[in-house]
Amino acid sequence: xxxxxxxxAAFLAGDLDAADVVRWDEHLLECERCWRAVRDxxxxxxxxxxxxxxxxxxxxxxxxxxxxxxxxxxxxxxxxRRAVRPRRRALAGAGALAAGLVVAAxxxxxxxxxxxxxxVAAVAxxxxxxxxxxxxxxxxxxxxxVPIEVGQPVTLAAGGRRIVxxxxxxxxxxxxxxxxxxxxxxxxxxxxxxxxxxAWSARAGKxxxxxxxxxxxxxxxxxxxxxxxxxxxxxxxxx
Amino acid sequence: xxxxxxxxVGVSGVGDDHRAFLDATLPHVDVVFQVARHxxxxxxxxxxxxxxxxxxxxxxxxxxxxxxxxxxxAAICLNAARSDARRRRRRPQEVxxxxxxxxxxxxxxxGAPDVADVVIAGxxxxxxxxxxxxxxxxxxxxVVMMDVAGYTARETAEVLGCPRGTVLARVHRGRRRLxxxxxxxxxxxxRP
Numbered sequence: 368x369x370x371x372x373x374x375x376a377a378f379l380a381g382d383l384d385a386a387d388v389v390r391w392d393e394h395l396l397e398c399e400r401c402w403r404a405v406r407d408x409x410x411x412x413x414x415x416x417x418x419x420x421x422x423x424x425x426x427x428x429x430x431x432x433x434x435x436x437x438x439x440x441x442x443x444x445x446x447x448r449r450a451v452r453p454r455r456r457a458l459a460g461a462g463a464l465a466a467g468l469v470v471a472a473x474x475x476x477x478x479x480x481x482x483x484x485x486x487v488a489a490v491a492x493x494x495x496x497x498x499x500x501x502x503x504x505x506x507x508x509x510x511x512x513v514p515i516e517v518g519q520p521v522t523l524a525a526g527g528r529r530i531v532x533x534x535x536x537x538x539x540x541x542x543x544x545x546x547x548x549x550x551x552x553x554x555x556x557x558x559x560x561x562x563x564x565x566a567w568s569a570r571a572g573k574x575x576x577x578x579x580x581x582x583x584x585x586x587x588x589x590x591x592x593x594x595x596x597x598x599x600x601x602x603x604x605x606x
Numbered sequence: 607x608x609x610x611x612x613x614x615v616g617v618s619g620v621g622d623d624h625r626a627f628l629d630a631t632l633p634h635v636d637v638v639f640q641v642a643r644h645x646x647x648x649x650x651x652x653x654x655x656x657x658x659x660x661x662x663x664x665x666x667x668x669x670x671x672x673x674x675x676x677x678x679x680a681a682i683c684l685n686a687a688r689s690d691a692r693r694r695r696r697r698p699q700e701v702x703x704x705x706x707x708x709x710x711x712x713x714x715x716x717g718a719p720d721v722a723d724v725v726i727a728g729x730x731x732x733x734x735x736x737x738x739x740x741x742x743x744x745x746x747x748x749v750v751m752m753d754v755a756g757y758t759a760r761e762t763a764e765v766l767g768c769p770r771g772t773v774l775a776r777v778h779r780g781r782r783r784l785x786x787x788x789x790x791x792x793x794x795x796x797r798p
Contacts, residue, residue, distance in 0.1 A: 373771065376778040380759060404782060411781025414734045414788055415753035422639035426653055427632055430660045437661055438624035 375401060379408055432492060437524065483571060484552035487578075487586065489525035490545040491571050493532055494588035499573070500539040500595075514603055517541065535603060542589035542599050550580040568593065627667045631660065634676040640755035641680050644738070644746070645687035655690070659683040677761040680751065684765065737787035745780030752777050 377383055378391045395402045483491060517534040523545070524530075532545045545551075557569035557576075566579045575596040578586045587600045635656065642655040659682050663670075670678060738746060751762040752773075759777070763770040 372778070373775060376774040377771070379778060380774045382774070404778075407782040407785040408778055409781075410788070411749070411783070411785035412753050414784055415738065415749050415781065417731050417734050418644075418738070418750075418754045419640060419756075420643075420731075422636045422656075423653060426639060426656060427635045429653065430635055430657055431628055431632065433657045434624050434628055434660055434664050437664055 371401075372404075375404060379405065428496070432496070435492065483554050485526035486528055486530060486547060487551050487554055487576065489523045489530060490532065490543060490551075490586050490588055491574055491576065493521070493523060493545075494543040494574055494590070495572070497534070497541045497543065497590055499590045500541075513537075537599055537602060540589065540591055540595070540599055542587055542591075542596070542603070544603060545586040545588070547584045547586070550584040551578045551586045553578070623667065624664060627664050630672070630675055631663060631679060634679055635660075637676055637755050637757075638679050638683055641683045641750060642687070644750040644754065645684055647687060647691045650687070650690055655683060655687055658686045658690075662686055674761060674764065677757065677764045680755070680757065680761075681765045684747070733791055734784075734788065737784055737791065740787055741780050741783055745776050745783065748773050748777040749780040749784065753781070 374383070374387075374391070378388065383391065395405060514535045514537050517536050521532045522529055523532060528547055528549055530545050530547045532543055535542050535544060553567040554569050554571075557567045566577070568575070568577045570576070570593070573590045574588050575591055575593045576586065576588050577593075577596060577600060578584065587596060587603070589596050589599065591599065638659055639652060639656050642652040642659065646652045646655045659679060662682050662685075663679055666682075738749065741749065747766065748762055751757045751765065752759060757765070759770050759773045762777075763773045766773065
């Protein structure tokens with residue numbers, strides 16, 4: 368790029384003073400090469416502007432959620448850490464999960480604003496983006512419906528761990544299934560659903576939560592009553 | 607842009623710094639997305655890059671002095687894209703310009719096309735995107751920053767850490783080259 372081209376770029380950017388602009392206007396009337404360069408510049412700019420498109424709906428919410436989870440994770444590291452029980456046996460099947468949930472006494476966390484451990488809070492926060500089943504009555508009750516995975520897995524970072532979450536739709540209901548390599552801590556006041564801390568269940572606001580600890584820890588969350596969550600969880604494919 | 611869900615569970619012990627961060631940065635998510643769309647490497651979703659950008663920005667928010675938020679976010683986005691490319695330890699897929707032209711019907715013996723006669727608006731965005739990808743990276747980044755994302759030359763210079771005159775030269779060369787590539791494609795498409 369020679370000095371002439373640099374001046375042309377400055378002319379196109381509106382950087383030249385009035386006298387230089389007049390000189391360039393006159394020059395462009397006579398110089399085919401420069402006139403062509405100006406037209407190419409404008410054509411290229413117009414073409415590039417075709418690529419503008421709005422951000423996908425929900426991206427702002429997703430970013431907000433990620434930042435809030437990061438903030439929650441940072442806060443959890445500043446708090447005394449709870450000891451977690453070691454895993455004692457392999458992850459049971461979905462049927463066992465359902466059975467455990469049905470017999471579990473469910474603890475309502477007061478006001479839906481309980482001090483959930485950061486990894487559990489992260490999953491709960493994500494599950495709160497799910498629509499309530501009543502939002503999609505056209506999809507039916509979900510009884511007998513085949514589980515359909517919705518979207519792509521989302522990895523959350525909270526409490527110093529990575530949690531892989533998947534959304535499943537079964538009829539009108541959607542659930543979040545979160546899998547972590549470390550057990551999800553039991554929230555204060557939650558109810559153990561089986562011996563030895565293998566499983567626990569809780570309520571957080573409108574959400575039902577159920578956790579089953581095995582080789583991996585699996586946390587299921589949905590804005591449905593506990594019995595409904597049990598029914599849905601029983602039909603989920605194995606992780 | 608929706609806020610937190612009405613039935614927000616709440617997370618104990620979280621301060622308000624992230625709210626200040628979100629107030630300052632979330633209005634720019636659209637423009638950051640424009641940059642991310644063209645900075646994301648193979649196998650990386652632009653939405654993931656935007657999220658990574660915001661997480662990095664949040665981590666650095668304490669040292670941010672607030673000169674130009676959207677320029678700051680763009681710089682982080684470009685750095686995050688480069689980091690991801692390094693992490694994946696694979697070069698970005700490059701398509702030689704000739705390969706694109708070879709894929710089109712022969713343009714025959716006609717002379718050099720007059721770019722301005724090409725109906726740019728008739729080209730679909732996908733074709734523009736393909737041709738944009740053929741530009742050398744310095745030109746491509748400047749075109750994306752200024753013409754796609756809407757940054758000024760001064761902001762682009764701040765993001766890239768180079769003089770404003772360099773940005774103007776790069777964007778000018780990039781636009782001309784982009785127009786040239788599109789003209790080639792447009793002429794070829796227009797022939798029987």
